[in-house]
Amino acid sequence: MLTQIILIPSTSTKKFVLLYSKALIMHITKDMKMADAIHRNYLLLPVINRLGIQLGFQDKTIEKVCAENDLDTEFFLTIINAFMDTDDSFSERLQAHSVRDVVSYLLKTHTYYLERIIPEIENRINLLIQHSQLTKEEFILVKNFFEEYKKELYSHISLEEEQVYPYMVEIAEAYRKKSLSTELLDKINHYPISSYQKEHSDIEAKLFDLKNILIKYLTTPNDSYLRNRVLMELFTLEQDLSDHARIENMVLVPQIIEMETALLALKK
Numbered sequence: 001m002l003t004q005i006i007l008i009p010s011t012s013t014k015k016f017v018l019l020y021s022k023a024l025i026m027h028i029t030k031d032m033k034m035a036d037a038i039h040r041n042y043l044l045l046p047v048i049n050r051l052g053i054q055l056g057f058q059d060k061t062i063e064k065v066c067a068e069n070d071l072d073t074e075f076f077l078t079i080i081n082a083f084m085d086t087d088d089s090f091s092e093r094l095q096a097h098s099v100r101d102v103v104s105y106l107l108k109t110h111t112y113y114l115e116r117i118i119p120e121i122e123n124r125i126n127l128l129i130q131h132s133q134l135t136k137e138e139f140i141l142v143k144n145f146f147e148e149y150k151k152e153l154y155s156h157i158s159l160e161e162e163q164v165y166p167y168m169v170e171i172a173e174a175y176r177k178k179s180l181s182t183e184l185l186d187k188i189n190h191y192p193i194s195s196y197q198k199e200h201s202d203i204e205a206k207l208f209d210l211k212n213i214l215i216k217y218l219t220t221p222n223d224s225y226l227r228n229r230v231l232m233e234l235f236t237l238e239q240d241l242s243d244h245a246r247i248e249n250m251v252l253v254p255q256i257i258e259m260e261t262a263l264l265a266l267k268k
């Protein structure tokens with residue numbers, strides 16, 4: 001990955017400091033080797049797994065691996081490029097794919113959080129608690145904070161899986177058929193998708209606070225290894241969650257708002 005490095009003089013020390021600006025990201029293309037995509041950004045590993053691709057792809061290109069796994073190459077490229085780049089053009093390109101496909105990818109990321117990442121972080125926090133000389137108050141603070149975060153994430157995910165995603169798929173289906181039932185009209189009037197838009201901010205804030213407790217407020221450890229491991233997991237989760245929420249807020253919500261408006265116009 002190319003990185004732009006800016007050298008500026010530090011006024012206090014007269015030394016030069018390096019500032020890394022936003023990485024200049026090279027987009028991943030269908031002719032690139034799948035292995036090279038991973039070398040470029042290892043955080044793509046779980047993203048690729050969720051899309052149904054497992055390791056062991058030798059020197060095959062992305063296009064070949066996608067074909068062998070019966071996966072739409074364009075969809076694959078849009079998802080992984082959107083993950084690596086916050087450029088809105090990838091959000092727009094995702095809108096070209098069906099709401100059902102995007103929702104199905106998001107459901108897999110939920111499973112990954114619930115079955116892999118959260119238990120992993122929980123194990124690491126338990127190890128940290130066992131092997132660090134935390135005071136009783138610190139122990140309770142970390143434990144409670146993590147439990148609260150977990151509760152909030154679980155309830156957010158169940159709201160999406162039980163109500164928001166099925167609603168999105170229903171709207172997309174009605175839009176495709178250009179037909180609006182009385183029940184769906186009632187849902188649009190009472191719980192339009194705009195009412196869900198603000199949902200993510202609390203979860204992001206709680207995760208940020210949890211990281212800050214570990215970074216700023218606990219007794220200085222003799223050995224920082226275990227604490228660093230927990231923090232690295234939390235930073236990785238944060239990046240994954242922010243990509244996930246971006247797809248929900250920037251890809252699906254605007255798309256569903258447009259469909260709701262078009263469906264309401266049918267009744268005028």
Ligand SMILES: [Fe+2]
Binds near residue numbers: 106110157160
């Ligand atoms: Fe979600």
Ligand SMILES: [Fe+2]
Binds near residue numbers: 200248
């Ligand atoms: Fe969400």
